[in-house]
Amino acid sequence: MGTSRQPRWRRKIRPVIRWLPSFARxxxxxxxxxxxxxxxxxxxxxYLISTGLVRSxxxxxxxxxxxxxxxxxxxxxxxxxxxxxxxxxxxxxxxQGNGNKLLGTIESLSAEFSLIDAIRGRASFHEFHLLxxxxxxxxxxxxxxxxxxxxxxxxxxxxxxxxxxxxxxxxKLDASVGAITVEDGTVNVADVASGRTYRFDGxxxxxxxxKLSSPITAVLIARTSGQDLKLDFSSPSPLLIFGGSKAxxxxxxxxxxxxxxxxxxxxxxxxxxxxxxxxxxxxxxxxLLTWADRSLPGLATLKTFAIETDVASVPNGFRFDxxxxxxxxxxxxGVMDVAFPPGKRAKLGGTLAFDQMNFRSLFDAFxxxxxxxxxxxxxxxxxxxKLDLDLRLSAKQALIEPFTLSDVGASxxxxxxxxxxDIGDSQFEGGALSAHLEAMRGDFDxxxxxxxxxxxxxxxxxxxxxxxxxxxxxxTGSLDMSLKTTMPLWKAGAGDVTxxxxxxxxxxSLPGFDAEAVREEAARADFFPLNAVSHRAFAFDNFDIAxxxxxxxxxxxxxxxxxxxxxxxxxGVIPYQSNGLALSGTIEATDPTASTSFPPLPFFVGxxxxxxxxxxxxxxxxxxxx
Numbered sequence: 001m002g003t004s005r006q007p008r009w010r011r012k013i014r015p016v017i018r019w020l021p022s023f024a025r026x027x028x029x030x031x032x033x034x035x036x037x038x039x040x041x042x043x044x045x046x047y048l049i050s051t052g053l054v055r056s057x058x059x060x061x062x063x064x065x066x067x068x069x070x071x072x073x074x075x076x077x078x079x080x081x082x083x084x085x086x087x088x089x090x091x092x093x094x095x096q097g098n099g100n101k102l103l104g105t106i107e108s109l110s111a112e113f114s115l116i117d118a119i120r121g122r123a124s125f126h127e128f129h130l131l132x133x134x135x136x137x138x139x140x141x142x143x144x145x146x147x148x149x150x151x152x153x154x155x156x157x158x159x160x161x162x163x164x165x166x167x168x169x170x171x172k173l174d175a176s177v178g179a180i181t182v183e184d185g186t187v188n189v190a191d192v193a194s195g196r197t198y199r200f201d202g203x204x205x206x207x208x209x210x211k212l213s214s215p216i217t218a219v220l221i222a223r224t225s226g227q228d229l230k231l232d233f234s235s236p237s238p239l240l241i242f243g244g245s246k247a248x249x250x251x252x253x254x255x256x257x258x259x260x261x262x263x264x265x266x267x268x269x270x271x272x273x274x275x276x277x278x279x280x281x282x283x284x285x286x287x288l289l290t291w292a293d294r295s296l297p298g299l300a301t302l303k304t305f306a307i308e309t310d311v312a313s314v315p316n317g318f319r320f321d322x323x324x325x326x327x328x329x330x331x332x333x334g335v336m337d338v339a340f341p342p343g344k345r346a347k348l349g350g351t352l353a354f355d356q357m358n359f360r361s362l363f364d365a366f367x368x369x370x371x372x373x374x375x376x377x378x379x380x381x382x383x384x385x386k387l388d389l390d391l392r393l394s395a396k397q398a399l400i401e402p403f404t405l406s407d408v409g410a411s412x413x414x415x416x417x418x419x420x421x422d423i424g425d426s427q428f429e430g431g432a433l434s435a436h437l438e439a440m441r442g443d444f445d446x447x448x449x450x451x452x453x454x455x456x457x458x459x460x461x462x463x464x465x466x467x468x469x470x471x472x473x474x475x476t477g478s479l480d481m482s483l484k485t486t487m488p489l490w491k492a493g494a495g496d497v498t499x500x501x502x503x504x505x506x507x508x509s510l511p512g513f514d515a516e517a518v519r520e521e522a523a524r525a526d527f528f529p530l531n532a533v534s535h536r537a538f539a540f541d542n543f544d545i546a547x548x549x550x551x552x553x554x555x556x557x558x559x560x561x562x563x564x565x566x567x568x569x570x571x572g573v574i575p576y577q578s579n580g581l582a583l584s585g586t587i588e589a590t591d592p593t594a595s596t597s598f599p600p601l602p603f604f605v606g607x608x609x610x611x612x613x614x615x616x617x618x619x620x621x622x623x624x625x626x
Contacts, residue, residue: 062091063093064152065153067154068094068095068103069093070091070093071091072089072091073090073091073092074088074089074091076088083112085111086125087108087109087110088108088109089107092104092105093106102136103135103136103137104133104134105133106131107131107133108130108132109129109131110128110129110131112127126176126178126179128180130182130185131183132185132186133185133186134185134187135187135188136190139189139190140192141193152175157239157242157243159173160173160237160245162237166236167238169239174211175212176210176211177210178210179208179209180205180206180209182205184202185202185205186199186201187200187203198224200222200229201224202223204222205219205221209238212239213239215234215238216238217234218232218233218234219232220233225291225292225293226291227256227291228256229254229255230253230254232251232252235247235250236248237249241266242268244267244268244269244270246274247265247266248264248265249262249263249264249265249268250263256283257284257291258280258281258283261279262278263276263277264278272313272318272340273313274311274312274313275311277311279308279309280305281305281307282304282306284303285302286303304326304327304329305325305326307323307325308323308324309336314337314339316342317339317340317341318337319337320338321335327358329358330354330357330358331356332352332355332357332393333353334351334352334353335351336352345386345388346388347387347388347389348387348391350391352392353393353395354394354398356397356398357397358398359400360400387414388414390415391411392411393409393411394408394409395410398426403428405426406428408425408426409424409426410423410424410426411424420436420437422436422437423435423436429458429459429461430456430457430461430476431455431458432456433452433454433455435450435451435453436451436452437449447484447485447486447487448485449482451481451482451483452479452480453478453480454478456476457476457478457479459477459479459505460473460474460475460476468610470609470612471511471512471513471530471538471610472511473509473543474508474511475506475508475509475540476508477505477506477543478505479501480500481499481502482501484497484499494552494576494577495551498550499549500547500548501546501547501554502546503545503546504544505540505543507540507541508543509540511537512530513534514537514538515563515568515587518603521533521614522603522616525616527613527615528614529607529611529613529614530612530613531611538568540562541563542560542561543562544559545560545561552577553575554574554576555574556570556573557571558571559571563590565591566598567587567589567590568585569587570583570584570585571584571585572584578608579608579609580607580608580609582605583606584603585602586600587601588601601616602617603616604617
């Protein structure tokens with residue numbers, strides 16, 4: 001009998017088994033040698049490395065990086081376990097030459113260094129940690145921050161160039177950076193253009209930047225004016241960004257007051273040069289303005305604001321596409337653009353379509369624009385006073401408390417010292433509404449005017465829904481209003497308004513006025529409350545009344561409410577600020593030939609709305625009032 005053949009996998013693995021013990025022994029010996037060298041270097045390092053060499057090396061490294069002169073006053077501390085690291089204290093960095101400009105101070109700086117390089121007489125460092133640095137920076141008029149002075153970083157920024165959408169840097173200008181962490185720092189930035197100095201305290205930062213030619217990611221947390229801010233920044237072309245060139249970047253700013261984000265191509269020294277996607281969200285606009293030491297009137301209801309859009313630079317301005325905007329929960333989509341033409345006023349224009357819109361927030365924004373020079377603002381009125389507007393708005397539904405409009409088309413136009421707000425068309429209570437609000441010239445403090453027209457609206461349903469009291473017309477009618485004031489719009493009260501109001505209607509009723517009951521009670525009493533005798537409504541075929549407004553009162557001239565048989569005529573004054581009444585009226589026959597059946601009944605109306613008091617007037621035989 002023949003022997004069975006061995007499986008193929010056994011024949012293949014036998015050679016491996018033969019050399020495996022030799023490989024294991026070689027790997028073990030190599031590992032032991034490496035560990036022995038590692039331990040020996042750590043033990044012998046204090047005797048092989050010159051502390052002065054490491055100290056002068058990091059001093060030179062700081063000077064070479066920034067182009068300033070670094071001075072170290074504190075005694076260095078060197079650690080060799082678990083990694084070689086040097087810690088220096090009392091560091092100051094000054095400008096070279098006679099100026100001796102101070103860039104900043106550092107309480108302590110620690111960095112890891114290469115043990116092999118140090119033994120060979122060279123010093124190379126990475127993984128920097130700065131404790132309580134205090135930097136004094138200057139933002140030049142060009143927008144670039146002067147934080148280097150012909151050092152390695154400055155030369156790399158100047159030598160970086162863009163090719164094919166990528167940052168390119170010559171190898172001789174490249175250098176290793178590593179990780180940089182900052183703890184409890186302070187940064188003061190003097191802005192040459194504005195003359196202001198911005199201070200940031202409690203600065204904590206983590207920067208990952210392997211080489212100057214590598215991408216950078218950074219997270220910075222700081223406090224300014226009592227508010228904590230967090231900045232996340234990254235860019236595949238940091239040298240181009242720091243040098244004031246347009247390059248790809250991503251940045252987000254987060255605080256309890258606002259959140260902002262941008263991703264795309266940008267130039268941090270020239271904000272008119274960008275293209276990308278941005279978003280801004282403000283949860284409490286009044287609180288944000290208070291933090292920024294700004295205060296504007298008419299801002300009580302304009303609380304939240306958010307926008308997300310694609311943005312791109314255009315000549316002398318920006319174009320915003322795919323805009324999604326929200327004000328106090330009212331959402332809109334559209335396009336906008338803003339232009340800053342040389343020597344002219346800036347202009348914001350665009351078209352926005354809302355699903356739902358609250359006109360109160362819009363009016364607050366409108367008044368905020370008009371009143372921009374108020375409330376301790378700058379003498380020139382600030383940025384808002386220098387901004388013209390040309391916005392077209394539409395909404396499926398719009399709220400003007402307590403009224404609701406639908407299918408609204410509106411516009412806001414502000415040019416120089418003229419401002420106009422128009423509702424060109426809208427549906428209101430089954431009818432149509434249009435309105436025009438205009439602010440006068442004179443820095444917008446010369447007053448304004450309002451024109452309102454309502455046609456074919458169901459005032460009966462409106463009065464019932466609003467639960468208004470008193471004898472008010474229940475009918476489908478039309479209202480025209482023309483008002484003006486010489487006071488600033490954001491200061492004007494009811495007593496500061498003059499103008500005219502007119503109401504017309506057909507086929508309706510006036511509840512709470514029973515003409516027959518009034519006649520009967522007038523024959524028995526010298527005066528009586530209207531609601532005590534009026535349990536039926538006065539049906540009318542025509543309602544026509546107009547009033548002039550001035551000094552907080554409405555003056556009615558010949559208001560006429562015609563019923564099938566009797567007509568009510570009213571004139572007099574209604575001081576609406578006090579809800580008072582001072583009217584004279586007459587109930588007479590609609591058809592003069594029926595005056596025998598319905599003789600004229602003159603009366604006075606006093607008391608207060610909505611419960612007036614009727615006082616019949618004596619009539620002579622000729623029908624005149626005594």
